Amino acid sequence: KQEVTQIPAALSVPEGENLVLNCSFTDSAIYNLQWFRQDPGKGLTSLLLIQSSQREQTSGRLNASLDKSSGRSTLYIAASQPGDSATYLCAVSDNFGNEKLTFGTGTRLTIIP
Amino acid sequence: EAGVAQSPRYKIIEKRQSVAFWCNPISGHATLYWYQQILGQGPKLLIQFQNNGVVDDSQLPKDRFSAERLKGVDSTLKIQPAKLEDSAVYLCASSLGKGYTEAFFGQGTRLTVV
Numbered sequence: 001k002q003e004v005t006q007i008p009a010a011l012s013v014p015e016g017e018n019l020v021l022n023c024s025f026t027d028s029a030i031y032n033l034q035w036f037r038q039d040p041g042k043g044l045t046s047l048l049l050i051q052s053s054q055r056e057q058t059s060g061r062l063n064a065s066l067d068k069s070s071g072r073s074t075l076y077i078a079a080s081q082p083g084d085s086a087t088y089l090c091a092v093s094d095n096f097g098n099e100k101l102t103f104g105t106g107t108r109l110t111i112i113p
Numbered sequence: 114e115a116g117v118a119q120s121p122r123y124k125i126i127e128k129r130q131s132v133a134f135w136c137n138p139i140s141g142h143a144t145l146y147w148y149q150q151i152l153g154q155g156p157k158l159l160i161q162f163q164n165n166g167v168v169d170d171s172q173l174p175k176d177r178f179s180a181e182r183l184k185g186v187d188s189t190l191k192i193q194p195a196k197l198e199d200s201a202v203y204l205c206a207s208s209l210g211k212g213y214t215e216a217f218f219g220q221g222t223r224l225t226v227v
Contacts, residue, residue: 004155034215034216036218041223042220042221043117043119043204043218043219043220043221044156044204044206044218045218046215046216046217046218049215089155089156091155091156091216099144099161099168099208099210100158100161100168100169101146101156101158101206101216102158103148103155103156103157104155105153105154105155106155
């Protein structure tokens with residue numbers, strides 16, 4: 001059974017700093033990995049999708065990397081802003097055709113102005 | 114492009130009552146998911162449809178939860194009877210399917226059972 005872990009559960013950093021969020025998964029036989037953002041009381045917003053054959057994806061100030069063999073992914077946020085404050089969740093899709101997403105418990109990020 | 118629509122946004126019911134949630138996925142998306150997110154936890158898959166067929170319902174408490182997807186488009190999730198531990202946010206998501214699994218989520222329905 002796939003298990004996804006995100007550490008730390010919460011993180012506070014001053015505005016302007018670069019930061020890294022971590023995601024690990026127990027079964028390396030994944031099809032892809034997706035990072036989401038969740039604001040309080042809201043649904044999930046997709047940030048980046050990395051296929052299992054890829055090593056990284058970039059969107060603006062966000063960069064996600066994937067090391068499938070070690071079961072790890074990181075989300076790098078450059079030049080953090082107060083608007084980046086949210087909970088960040090990673091999810092893995094196990095098999096082609098199954099498409100079931102297994103989520104971590106998330107990292108609650110607070111950017112201090 | 115319209116996103117995933119869910120209703121209602123909020124619902125408060127007493128235990129043992131029944132409740133239903135509705136989801137309209139993004140047009141053309143074959144895969145539809147219902148997730149349950151308890152406060153402080155990551156979303157847990159309840160049921161996954163591919164068109165109008167069930168792909169995975171292994172974590173759906175079938176004694177009280179049911180879901181259907183009529184004509185492979187809209188979906189409803191029902192709880193009958195509700196328990197206190199069903200208090201959670203119920204999220205609907207959809208994806209194109211066919212191996213392209215970027216999932217898009219609705220705003221969710223926050224259920225409180227008192």
